[in-house]
Amino acid sequence: MTLCLAASVLVFFEDRNTWLFYWAGAVTFVVGSVLDILDGALARVGGKTTPFGAFLDSTTDRVGEGAMLGAIALVFSRHDHPVALGLTFAAVAGSFLVSYTRARAEALGLRGDVGIGSRAERVVVITGGLVLAPLNIWLLVAAISLLTATAWLTVVQRILHVRAQLRARR
DSSP states (O other), X not given: OHHHHHHHXXXXXXXXXXXXXXXXXXXXXXXXXXXXXXXXXXXXXXXXOOHHHHHHHHHHHHHHHHHHXXXXXXXXXXXXXXXXXXXXXXXXXXXXXXXXXXHHHHHTTSOOOOSSOOHHHHHHHHHHHHHHTTTOHHHHHHHHHHHHHHHHHHHHHHHHHHHHHHHHHO
């Protein structure tokens, strides 16, 4: 989480040196995200999981992703891109709902990990957008648009999957 927070600060300063801060932010974000993804996996493999650890891991993952999307929203605001700013807010809501729908499904004893927009995919899309942003800000807008669409599609996929599982139980 700490690296993802640092990455979001770097991205915020993109107006100082576009290439440096977008790319440094992208590298820091991807490293932080990979480490955040691996820590839970390693705990599970090593048999060192606890319910609180899983809860904390999931929560801190949302903090890092939310901070990065917040920094991107601030960049869009600075560059006077209100539509992109709105898309970023929709991306935040969609990304958080992807995680929420999985958690709720699993709390019901159901499988909730379906869909095309899981965390790993969102990290790839955000990182790709940051890497391409120095070429043209519209490439970052495109990445956020893709993130928004896939996140919301995943939410719908998970809702329908939970509904199907509950119907199959009856």
